Amino acid sequence: MWTPLIYTTEVVTQKSRRLRIFLRGNLCLLSKIENSIGKSSKNHLHIDQLMQLLQAKDIFSLQEVEHAVLEKDGTVSVLRNAAYDSVIKQDLKLPQQDVLLPIILVSDEQIRQDTLKENGLLHGCIEEYRRIKTLN
Structure with a gap:
């Protein structure tokens, strides 16, 4: 029942501008x-x-x-x-910067080795970051 009604409405609105305005606004x-x-x-x-x-x-x-x-x-x-109007970087001729997505390297207090490998990072990078954070 609904399929023929919808189909008929679509055909009619494609063919008649007045009905299209009436039915769709x-x-x-x-x-x-x-x-x-x-x-x-x-x-x-x-x-x-x-x-x-x-x-x-x-x-x-x-x-x-x-x-x-x-x-x-x-x-x-x-x-x-x-x-x-808003000013964008292109208007000011500023160089484009790459947008980097954040990555999760430590989850549930465990270092995610698969993420390290995917991003070409070494395990030592995280240890160095932890050491710097503890000094501060």
Whole structure:
């Protein structure tokens, strides 16, 4: 019973734009977010809810938002104002650093020999580390 219903719904929504909008909803572009507070009430979205969605994206002021899109699933996609955009290492032309994953060498007060071998470490490295820690 459910399979034909789901299949029919999928076929109909692929063929008809009007039915797709009716059944799945439509995106709402909140272009200038300060002016779109009235529009958001059309989508049953209160300013407090909008601010909560923006805060989840680490945006705490409406001035930081250039454009926002209210997605079909209720989330907000945001394009930040250029003045508030985050700076990344590539912008500053800093050299890339390798990201190393932490490894567990001692577990349950036992040295894990398999981890030592996988990472090309010697048993003496751990003993030297322990000696340095006890001196401090």
